[in-house]
Amino acid sequence: MSVDTAPMTSGTAAPAVGRAVFHRLLLTVGPIVIALTIAGLILLAVGVNPLTYYGYVIDRGLLSPTGVQQTLTRMAPMLFLAAGLIVAFRAGIWNLGGDGQFLLGAVTAAASAPLLVMVMPVWLALVIAFVLAALVGMVWSLLPALLRAYYGVNEIITTLMMTFLGVSLANAMVKLVFLDPGTTVPQTRTLAVEDRLPRLFDTTISSGLILGLVAVVAVHLVMTRTAFGLRLRVVGANPRAAVHAGLNVPHLTIAVFALSAALAGLGGAVDILGVQGNVRADWNPAYGLLVIPMVFLARLNGFATIGFVLLLSVLSIGGESAARRIGVPNHFTLVLIATVLIVLAIVEYVDSRYLSARRS
Amino acid sequence: MTTETFTAEPAGIPIVSLEGVTKRFPGVVANDDVDLQIWPGEVHVLLGENGAGKSTLIGLLSGLQQPDEGRILVDGKPTVIASPRQALSLGISTVFQHTMLVPTLTVAENLLLGARWWRRPDKESLRASVDEISRSLGITVSLDAYASELSLGEQQHVEILRALIRHSRVLILDESTSMLSPSGIEELGTLMRQLVERGMAVVFITHKLREAASFGDRISVLKLGRKVGEIAPDRFSRLDEDTLISEFVEMMFGKRSGDPEDVPRVPHPDLERKAPVLAVRGLGVTPTAVAPGLADVSFELRPGEILGIAGIDGNGQKQLADALAGQAPIDSGTIELDGRPVEGTPVHARRDAGLRYLTDDRLGEGTVGSFPVSINLLLKQIGDAPFWRRGIEQRAEIDRRAIQLMTDYDVRAPGPHTPIGRLSGGNIQKVVLARELSDGAKVVIFNKPTYGLDLANTLATRKRIGDIAVGGKSVLLISTDLDELLGLCDRIAVMSRGRIVGIVQNGDTARTDVGRLMGGLAA
Numbered sequence: 001m002s003v004d005t006a007p008m009t010s011g012t013a014a015p016a017v018g019r020a021v022f023h024r025l026l027l028t029v030g031p032i033v034i035a036l037t038i039a040g041l042i043l044l045a046v047g048v049n050p051l052t053y054y055g056y057v058i059d060r061g062l063l064s065p066t067g068v069q070q071t072l073t074r075m076a077p078m079l080f081l082a083a084g085l086i087v088a089f090r091a092g093i094w095n096l097g098g099d100g101q102f103l104l105g106a107v108t109a110a111a112s113a114p115l116l117v118m119v120m121p122v123w124l125a126l127v128i129a130f131v132l133a134a135l136v137g138m139v140w141s142l143l144p145a146l147l148r149a150y151y152g153v154n155e156i157i158t159t160l161m162m163t164f165l166g167v168s169l170a171n172a173m174v175k176l177v178f179l180d181p182g183t184t185v186p187q188t189r190t191l192a193v194e195d196r197l198p199r200l201f202d203t204t205i206s207s208g209l210i211l212g213l214v215a216v217v218a219v220h221l222v223m224t225r226t227a228f229g230l231r232l233r234v235v236g237a238n239p240r241a242a243v244h245a246g247l248n249v250p251h252l253t254i255a256v257f258a259l260s261a262a263l264a265g266l267g268g269a270v271d272i273l274g275v276q277g278n279v280r281a282d283w284n285p286a287y288g289l290l291v292i293p294m295v296f297l298a299r300l301n302g303f304a305t306i307g308f309v310l311l312l313s314v315l316s317i318g319g320e321s322a323a324r325r326i327g328v329p330n331h332f333t334l335v336l337i338a339t340v341l342i343v344l345a346i347v348e349y350v351d352s353r354y355l356s357a358r359r360s
Numbered sequence: 361m362t363t364e365t366f367t368a369e370p371a372g373i374p375i376v377s378l379e380g381v382t383k384r385f386p387g388v389v390a391n392d393d394v395d396l397q398i399w400p401g402e403v404h405v406l407l408g409e410n411g412a413g414k415s416t417l418i419g420l421l422s423g424l425q426q427p428d429e430g431r432i433l434v435d436g437k438p439t440v441i442a443s444p445r446q447a448l449s450l451g452i453s454t455v456f457q458h459t460m461l462v463p464t465l466t467v468a469e470n471l472l473l474g475a476r477w478w479r480r481p482d483k484e485s486l487r488a489s490v491d492e493i494s495r496s497l498g499i500t501v502s503l504d505a506y507a508s509e510l511s512l513g514e515q516q517h518v519e520i521l522r523a524l525i526r527h528s529r530v531l532i533l534d535e536s537t538s539m540l541s542p543s544g545i546e547e548l549g550t551l552m553r554q555l556v557e558r559g560m561a562v563v564f565i566t567h568k569l570r571e572a573a574s575f576g577d578r579i580s581v582l583k584l585g586r587k588v589g590e591i592a593p594d595r596f597s598r599l600d601e602d603t604l605i606s607e608f609v610e611m612m613f614g615k616r617s618g619d620p621e622d623v624p625r626v627p628h629p630d631l632e633r634k635a636p637v638l639a640v641r642g643l644g645v646t647p648t649a650v651a652p653g654l655a656d657v658s659f660e661l662r663p664g665e666i667l668g669i670a671g672i673d674g675n676g677q678k679q680l681a682d683a684l685a686g687q688a689p690i691d692s693g694t695i696e697l698d699g700r701p702v703e704g705t706p707v708h709a710r711r712d713a714g715l716r717y718l719t720d721d722r723l724g725e726g727t728v729g730s731f732p733v734s735i736n737l738l739l740k741q742i743g744d745a746p747f748w749r750r751g752i753e754q755r756a757e758i759d760r761r762a763i764q765l766m767t768d769y770d771v772r773a774p775g776p777h778t779p780i781g782r783l784s785g786g787n788i789q790k791v792v793l794a795r796e797l798s799d800g801a802k803v804v805i806f807n808k809p810t811y812g813l814d815l816a817n818t819l820a821t822r823k824r825i826g827d828i829a830v831g832g833k834s835v836l837l838i839s840t841d842l843d844e845l846l847g848l849c850d851r852i853a854v855m856s857r858g859r860i861v862g863i864v865q866n867g868d869t870a871r872t873d874v875g876r877l878m879g880g881l882a883a
Contacts, residue, residue: 227743240725246707
């Protein structure tokens with residue numbers, strides 16, 4: 001998997017660039033079309049008209065007014081997670097612990113915000129809740145970070161394991177420590193609707209969407225335009241060259257984990273402070289693992305990531321409605337995304353074989 | 361040419377014979393018109409420096425590679441050795457320098473690998489045949505031990521055993537002694553003698569002159585892909601060891617006439633009177649499982665001086681360069697640059713102080729292949745003004761700098777934004793040269809600077825190294841090419857097993873002195 005495909009070149013001949021962009025577009029859109037066809041055949045096999053299903057998903061996820069508002073609102077936490085993944089993957093670090101970091105950030109925000117609003121202005125309470133969530137996310141990534149930086153322990157395993165622990169810890173905290181004494185269902189205190197992140201204009205879209213977009217764009221610019229981002233990319237693309245160039249690889253590794261996990265924690269906070277208002281026990285949306293394929297489909301490009309997160313959001317909102325109305329299980333969304341990824345990998349392989357064959 | 365050899369040889373035909381074999385890789389001719397016969401009952405020593413083409417020759421014999429020209433005859437019949445499997449079925453087994461046993465399997469399991477997949481592994485008959493073979497050879501091998509528990513010598517015994525179980529007729533031992541203790545080497549010598557007495561042919565590859573003389577029956581010397589000499593068994597047995605060794609040295613290190621790579625050395629007078637710019641004292645690095653260490657390395661480098669580091673590859677040269685550049689921690693010793701200790705400072709501080717390092721691994725370590733030339737030119741200055749201001753990339757400045765350096769160093773690339781991995785080796789080398797030599801270089805460490813380059817780029821790089829020294833900078837030139845060192849250096853240090861075993865003043869006797877030190881003998 002090539003980690004660094006972002007165009008750093010500019011100003012070469014225009015037709016060549018045009019062709020390259022078209023080629024890239026074809027390589028991205030083509031697999032999606034093929035995957036939709038394959039998934040359509042699966043739908044046919046289970047007796048559902050694929051056109052009805054797709055039409056319904058698009059209608060409920062993108063075209064109907066309530067659907068599109070839900071879709072845009074759901075993008076916020078996913079965008080934060082995606083931003084965290086872009087940082088990590090560009091630096092060659094596989095932080096797969098996003099869900100644990102996300103959920104602990106969410107619980108932190110849910111536990112702190114209702115208490116903070118009682119003693120300080122709402123805006124300050126929200127800012128502090130965000131900061132706390134980011135810090136908790138960072139702390140949860142510290143162990144994998146240190147193990148990776150100083151002992152070379154594979155972070156895929158450690159971050160995944162920390163996610164199991166993090167999800168369980170978050171649940172335990174909800175049930176044991178931050179339980180709302182006012183209700184019988186196990187959940188945290190609820191942040192009053194008027195204290196949550198403001199909605200955009202006259203819609204139900206949470207302003208968390210803006211924060212998420214800012215996070216992704218900021219991460220994209222940091223990674224492509226700054227010295228810090230370049231250092232991280234050098235570490236990711238060629239760790240030996242990073243040592244040769246005198247970069248402090250362990251420190252950069254820890255910085256990557258901290259940033260990535262903080263963004264995941266913020267993702268948890270934005271979902272709570274903007275939409276949910278509290279964390280119920282056993283709540284785990286598992287957005288983190290869903291977002292990973294989107295980030296790869298976007299080839300770690302921030303702007304493309306926004307597009308793919310929108311797609312994921314449409315599919316998941318539309319898919320939830322379709323599950324209720326057409327009876328296709330909710331998990332079919334995952335089948336669709338997985339098919340896209342597999343087709344994408346195959347197309348990529350065929351394309352590189354074709355290119356190298358043509359060159360020689 | 362073969363008929364002549366045939367009449368001069370003992371009765372019969374060679375098991376394997378190479379006729380005019382040539383193998384090219386991009387930019388290098390690894391084997392150039394090589395003739396070689398492998399006879400039963402003989403230990404055929406292949407002697408040559410790094411890059412002489414020994415490994416390629418083994419690759420051809422073991423079916424890993426195919427010759428571009430010439431042919432290979434097995435039992436007198438032209439044969440294509442298409443794969444390692446086919447080489448084995450023809451009776452050619454190879455024991456590589458690094459053993460190829462699966463560490464998590466037992467010896468028996470390792471020996472049973474490679475059988476037909478539908479057959480049940482037959483441990484009983486294996487045990488019987490191993491017993492018989494090991495008894496007759498006088499070696500003991502525990503079939504139930506895990507491969508990872510064995511010493512390197514024992515692992516080699518297992519591999520030799522595997523060759524015998526497969527009824528191999530030719531056993532190729534690729535630098536098998538490089539990892540062995542002195543007693544292990546003696547044992548291997550005895551074993552080879554026993555194998556050839558059974559009628560096998562052994563091809564023994566080594567750098568070490570003494571081993572070549574004491575274990576061989578016939579010797580072929582390779583140099584830069586060409587076979588430059590052969591001593592047949594009748595003559596081999598008549599000569600005593602010292603005469604043999606001096607003949608080896610002459611063949612391996614002897615001067616070529618009319619060599620385009622020959623550069624007249626410009627002596628640098630008055631070196632002795634200048635204060636050293638780099639002083640290294642008692643440098644020590646602990647060896648690891650995969651890399652040799654350094655022990656008590658000391659030398660001084662004066663302004664305008666070129667000090668060569670000669671030695672067989674993998675004797676600590678890379679570790680020395682890494683330690684000097686600050687890429688690897690040291691355990692003991694001091695490094696003084698301009699009289700200031702720098703052993704505790706990080707890479708970029710040493711670079712800022714004028715210590716520059718051109719790594720031998722241009723693509724693996726020196727550059728990031730997917731990044732543009734412009735960024736690779738600044739790889740060691742990320743974040744520095746004027747290319748970054750408050751951490752923000754200044755593309756115009758970066759491009760201007762890149763275009764200027766590319767012009768100055770004649771880098772041929774479509775543009776500064778071309779990924780450096782798409783350039784040729786020579787152009788990548790120019791980018792690295794431009795990066796390291798610009799802006800205040802004082803001491804430049806070159807690690808194998810011409811490795812893998814074509815002739816024109818080799819000559820250009822050597823000229824640049826000479827020019828640097830004429831300009832008053834100091835050069836530490838690590839190379840495995842003795843002619844390169846003799847052409848450029850003022851003094852040549854020889855490294856062996858992480859130590860400097862001698863420093864030779866470049867002059868008329870330097871060639872043989874360094875050659876003897878490299879071959880493991882006192883100068």
